[in-house]
Amino acid sequence: MSDIIYLDNASTTFPKPESVYNFMDEFYRKNGVNAGRSSHKLSRIANDLIDDTRRELTDLVKINNKSRVVFTSSATVALNQVLNGLDWSTIKNVYVSPFEHNAIMRTLHYLNKKFDFVIHILDFNSETFELNTKALKPNLSQNMPDLVCVSHVSNVTGYILPIEQLTEILSDYNPIVILDCAQSMGLIDIDLNKLNIDYAIFAGHKTLYGPFGIAGYINNSNKVALKEFIVGGTGSDSINLNMPEVEPYMYEAGSYNIQAIAGLNAAIKWIKQTKVYFIYKKEKELTDLLVSELEQLDGIEIYIPKDRERHIGIVALNIDGYSAEDVARVLDEEFNIAVRAGHHCAPYFRDFINIYEGTVRVSLGYFNDKEQIKYLIESLENL
Amino acid sequence: MSDIIYLDNASTTFPKPESVYNFMDEFYRKNGVNAGRSSHKLSRIANDLIDDTRRELTDLVKINNKSRVVFTSSATVALNQVLNGLDWSTIKNVYVSPFEHNAIMRTLHYLNKKFDFVIHILDFNSETFELNTKALKPNLSQNMPDLVCVSHVSNVTGYILPIEQLTEILSDYNPIVILDCAQSMGLIDIDLNKLNIDYAIFAGHKTLYGPFGIAGYINNSNKVALKEFIVGGTGSDSINLNMPEVEPYMYEAGSYNIQAIAGLNAAIKWIKQTKVYFIYKKEKELTDLLVSELEQLDGIEIYIPKDRERHIGIVALNIDGYSAEDVARVLDEEFNIAVRAGHHCAPYFRDFINIYEGTVRVSLGYFNDKEQIKYLIESLENL
Known part of the structure; x- marks a missing residue:
């Protein structure tokens, strides 16, 4: 082939990258166990790899709190988790681009059956395929944005959204901003410190050059915490019928996919080296x-x-x-x-x-x- | 190590098994693309592998409709998907064993905050650690079961639930039955044709000897269809803002984890050979x-x-x-x-x-x- x-x-x-295949295979053969902080050696090694991968990822987007990385199995699950986790009683106007992916659009459509909000499409020029930044302020002021979900790089047009400019204009309204970085993280320099973004979604298997099975979001928000969406065992605090209220663990129910995390770890190291x-x-x-x-x-x-x-x-x-x-x-x-x-x-x-x-x-x-x-x-x- | x-x-x-590591690595290197039925060669090969894995799995539990296998990334997600997908307006009495895992217990507890139902613990003998089958009928008739969630093999006691006997007694009440086979599928012979079970949950990485990242449920139900829970792109019917109403695809949003599916495929083949x-x-x-x-x-x-x-x-x-x-x-x-x-x-x-x-x-x-x-x-x- x-x-x-x-x-x-x-x-x-x-x-x-060759190192991604190699490290995944090698780590999974040697250490393919369930992670855990206070358990046996192999389990602690698996846990250290998870922590190291969170650090590599936050380092890539220039923040320094590894507990703000929430791992999920796919960017789709990450978007479902973030969108379902919001307090929809406070959200009336949602803005998206005309190119948004169904991971966002179907999830919003699903939520729109339960909650009363309006989906607005940001004004893009249909000849230049670009965000009409001039029309932005007048449009937004008519229907003040509560939530903005946009792709950093469109998976259809390859358009790099001027996110710095957009978030600057949005800052007047202080909406929740979700930036889908599935097609950008690892390819485009992202400095989350400088961007007024609440949740940066990543997909391990796209521009991060890692494998399927590992994705998530970086919580860059100072607004309210997300509600739980997927719940279950966390290997800790087992007798508590609620999820432990500790970020990121409260959002990471079930076993960690340590093989995929090994792949992502090698991938980010490759990106930083390259x-x-x-x-x-x-x-x-x-x-x-x-x-x-x-x-x-x-x-x-x-x-x-x-x-x-x-x-x-x-x-x-x-x-x-x-x-x-x-x-x-x-x-x-x-x-x-x-x-x-x-x-x-x-x-x-x-x-x-x-x-x-x-x-x-x-x-x-x-x-x-x-x-x-x-x-x-x-x-x-x-x- | x-x-x-x-x-x-x-x-x-x-x-x-060695074949699991080998096939995962080999397949992912050669063919690690996004699956799709009507796309390019590599994508169709990935799709064929998914179909073959569904067939291997249904074959293992002796049913023959591969479209009843729904893949998720973990048994936790499978249980969240099934439990959240139920019509809770019709469920008043839920039964569990005293050994149930938090993938079930925390999810039920979460749903119990939204919906009005009672969680009953099946009567188990605290000296023999076994289901008290004699007390079952009188207990059940007091609070007729609408939903029963039980582990086939307990992850704490190693107890093999007498599921044939239990489902026979339950059949008088026709509840929805969810059997968590995380610790049994591949280890214990399961014939879903003969069992009155609606959803059999599986975890690829446990007794199926596959990797993390692939799990799901086998829909063995003739009752109502589950509602959607995680939504997003399906690589088909893209302009439809709803999920395509085709099982299993309507429950499988996002990219398939083809590496993990390759591992599960090799694992089931190893189980059948062994x-x-x-x-x-x-x-x-x-x-x-x-x-x-x-x-x-x-x-x-x-x-x-x-x-x-x-x-x-x-x-x-x-x-x-x-x-x-x-x-x-x-x-x-x-x-x-x-x-x-x-x-x-x-x-x-x-x-x-x-x-x-x-x-x-x-x-x-x-x-x-x-x-x-x-x-x-x-x-x-x-x-």
Whole structure:
């Protein structure tokens, strides 16, 4: 299978750094036990790895309190946990981007059946695919935001949200801000100290280059604590029928996935060694090459932000005369190129671009190279 | 670390069969992508592995509809999903055993704050540690059961619940029955066709000898469908803001943990090759040896069922003059033996046995041997 050109990194980055595979396998064989602080040696080693991984993660986003990292099994679960954990009696106006993922949109839709709030879509320019920062203040002041859920990097357009600018404008209203960093953490420099963000969601298996099975959120909030959502054993305080009221443990019921945590640990160490700046730089060069080559093709439409400095890694496109599914199928069958076709779990995007048949999504990772992009272009030319 | 005697298999079985480590590592390196039915080759291979694992699992419990397997990331999440998914307006009386795990007890306690129901403890004999089947009918008829949540094998006493007998008696009342098979599936022969059970919970990393990160439930119910609990992207039907109404996908939001599923796949194949009967037989012989040796020791109390045919794998104990924590600590520090001390996430057990300081739990797995048990006994003698 090594001759497959993998351009589906927004689904999950693949391959992983060699150290991620190695350390996961090695640690799980040697030490694949249930973690615990006051138990036997192997269990304490597992626990130390969890603590170290929390530290690596907070270090990556420049905060220093490891107990603010809450691990979950996926970013979807993290978003369910955060959104269900909010006090909805105080939330009337919720803002999202037109590109939000179903991990956010379906969860909000689910909660909207129980609670009375309005979902507003932030004003994005449908030609530049960018946040209309000028319209922001007048729009927000009409319906003051209580909660804002936005992706740092869109999994459809590759747009890098100007989060500094957005949170500065939002600060007048002091809403709860959830930033979905599934497509950004590890790829884009994030300084949570400087951002007025309450919850930063991460997915181990995407731009963090770790495995499936480990994700979560960093609680950067000074507002009220989240209510419990998933409850169960914590290996501590067993006779208490309530969850122990200690962060992060009160939000982490059940056994820790120590193999996945080992993988994430190795992945963050790889990122820090390689440096976020250089990972970004390499992927940005590949992205710019991909875009400039695609723009040479006839009959192609690409859906990326106008300001290329705000664009990374992901290009959704359509080709005249072909459905997105057909393009993806032919690339797969004839050319051994892996991309995705469809709506990319972003239910509002098709209304935003007025394209109802879906798009082809090409998404890059650190381990792609220029030859692969040239091969993709040749393949598209020979469709 | 290979010189550690691991007797903490009820927390997680360790080590795993060699094929589990090998296949996980191999599959994840070659094919570690996001699954999908109508996508590129690697994605379809991942999807086929998921389907095959569902089939292996249903085959193990002798049913034939693979779409009734719902994967979650842990048995805790599975129990949260099932319990939160029930229609609580129709549930007034809930029955549990005195040994239930906090994955059940804390979840019921959490739901009890929202919904009006009563938790009853099934009548167990505090000397034999066994279900009092004679008292069952009179007790149940006083408060007719709407929901029964019980562990197939107790993670504290190693008691094998007479589930055939229990479900037969329960059938007069037609309650919803949730059987927690975390400590039994793969170790004890289960035929879901013959049991009046609605949801059989499994944990990949325990008696199924798979890894952390994959668990779930088998929906064996003909009653109403569960409501959604965790929602999000499903890689299908993206423009629908509701979850697709197709089992099992409507209950499986987010990316599949393909590495863990690969591990579970290899694990079930190993179980079927080794045969459940022989795994049980080997563990039973070790259990009987452990019990008979422990019974020779002075000043020891063990908390196991009187009928030894209903006992497997797990022995909780206390030694006169030592706290459980001290015994576990000395075994760890002086003798390199890994056991657990505490309440084992079973909040009602201490009231049941009137021991408030916890117990030491020794728990066996397929890869333990007689020499290890003899070494444990010698170590306890030299405490």
